[in-house]
Amino acid sequence: MDLDRFSDTPFGRARRTPGRHGYVAYFPRPIPRSVEISPENLLRLADAEAAVGRLVGAARLLPQPHLLVRPYLRREAVASTRIEGTQASLVDVFDAEAGDRPLSADVEEVVNYVRAMETGIRRLETLPVSTRLVRELHAVILAGVRGREHRPGEIRSTQNWIGPADATIETATFVPPPPDELGDLLTDLERFVHEEPLLSPLVQAALVHYQFETIHPFLDGNGRLGRLLIVFLLIVRDRLPEPLLYLSPYLEARRDAYYGALQGVRERGDLDEWLALVLDGVRTQATDAVARAERLIDLRESYRAQVRKVTRGVANAVVDLAFEQPVLNARLVVTRLSVTRPAALASLRRLVDAGVLTEVGAGPRGELRWHAEGILKVLAYE
Numbered sequence: 001m002d003l004d005r006f007s008d009t010p011f012g013r014a015r016r017t018p019g020r021h022g023y024v025a026y027f028p029r030p031i032p033r034s035v036e037i038s039p040e041n042l043l044r045l046a047d048a049e050a051a052v053g054r055l056v057g058a059a060r061l062l063p064q065p066h067l068l069v070r071p072y073l074r075r076e077a078v079a080s081t082r083i084e085g086t087q088a089s090l091v092d093v094f095d096a097e098a099g100d101r102p103l104s105a106d107v108e109e110v111v112n113y114v115r116a117m118e119t120g121i122r123r124l125e126t127l128p129v130s131t132r133l134v135r136e137l138h139a140v141i142l143a144g145v146r147g148r149e150h151r152p153g154e155i156r157s158t159q160n161w162i163g164p165a166d167a168t169i170e171t172a173t174f175v176p177p178p179p180d181e182l183g184d185l186l187t188d189l190e191r192f193v194h195e196e197p198l199l200s201p202l203v204q205a206a207l208v209h210y211q212f213e214t215i216h217p218f219l220d221g222n223g224r225l226g227r228l229l230i231v232f233l234l235i236v237r238d239r240l241p242e243p244l245l246y247l248s249p250y251l252e253a254r255r256d257a258y259y260g261a262l263q264g265v266r267e268r269g270d271l272d273e274w275l276a277l278v279l280d281g282v283r284t285q286a287t288d289a290v291a292r293a294e295r296l297i298d299l300r301e302s303y304r305a306q307v308r309k310v311t312r313g314v315a316n317a318v319v320d321l322a323f324e325q326p327v328l329n330a331r332l333v334v335t336r337l338s339v340t341r342p343a344a345l346a347s348l349r350r351l352v353d354a355g356v357l358t359e360v361g362a363g364p365r366g367e368l369r370w371h372a373e374g375i376l377k378v379l380a381y382e
Helices: 039-061 066-083 090-098 105-123 131-141 179-194 201-215 222-236 248-253 255-268 271-310 315-324 330-337 341-353 373-379
Strands: 012-016 024-028 358-362 368-371
Touching: 024 179, 024 201, 039 201, 039 271, 066 090, 066 105, 066 222, 066 248, 066 271, 066 315, 066 373, 090 105, 090 368, 090 373, 105 131, 105 222, 131 179, 131 222, 179 201, 201 222, 201 255, 201 271, 248 255, 248 271, 255 271, 271 315, 271 373, 315 330, 315 341, 330 341, 341 358, 341 368
Parallel strands: none
Antiparallel strands: 012 024, 358 368
């Protein structure tokens, strides 16, 4: 890491560690409790807050918010893991969850991210955002996947670094603080989350994500976990009633700018660039979430009207199930709706006649599958 690139700023400084085998590392300072926000970013903040307000309002009007929470979470999971190099698609994930077969390595990473988010939402009912919670969720993210040898759930006790695959600690782009610094830094991060807020929750979320990524407390999985923390903080700050806002699709599409903005805070204390990226992302993703929600609600009403023309029985329940799980099979319908297999197959085939589902043939184990193509098109990861 090039020491000359780093200035001494309110966010930290780089210096060489002592001893014969010393190396250059970055030493973060406690999170600033107040920051100066440029006029341009104040405008961005107002726009982002307004967009989140519209999203919250839209969520409150939904008769069944879980119909959006589940697919939105999977869009986030696909994008967040793509930032780390996976290639799984949204259809791959829905297909894997509908089936009963071993997951590919990439899909398993996405599924673990989903499990970590769902676990975190449940745990927030009884456990605050804390190092304990973060460790629990880290263990979920790395369970059985690449990186599981990197001590899931354990704060690192060795030095790590960030850079190209062949980088050494001397040539790395960024070297986080040494392990003996982590305890105090994580304690300060907890305090920041639980103190009386002096900043907008959106600015707090940006600072929390920046600090977590800079501390880099685990040997692997820091990026995925840090992006989960953005949603958790907005929930505990009562800015989101449901986990419907996700930044990973925005950040994945701007990966170089994302990493560059984080590094800009470390090297130059350039908070403006980082806040601009996050606030633009919040505005964009909140607006996108509302637009997709409206399209999905309209589609649901259209499907229900089509179904009434051709069938009765459990078909409407299968329609709702398709919005949670747009890849279906008979076993899933039987399990979720407590119907017989013949009734499940009959309903699936009637929904094909109604134009709601498309039969896509058998999966690896010969089980017939159906796609809700209209829903998948709305949810498509772009």
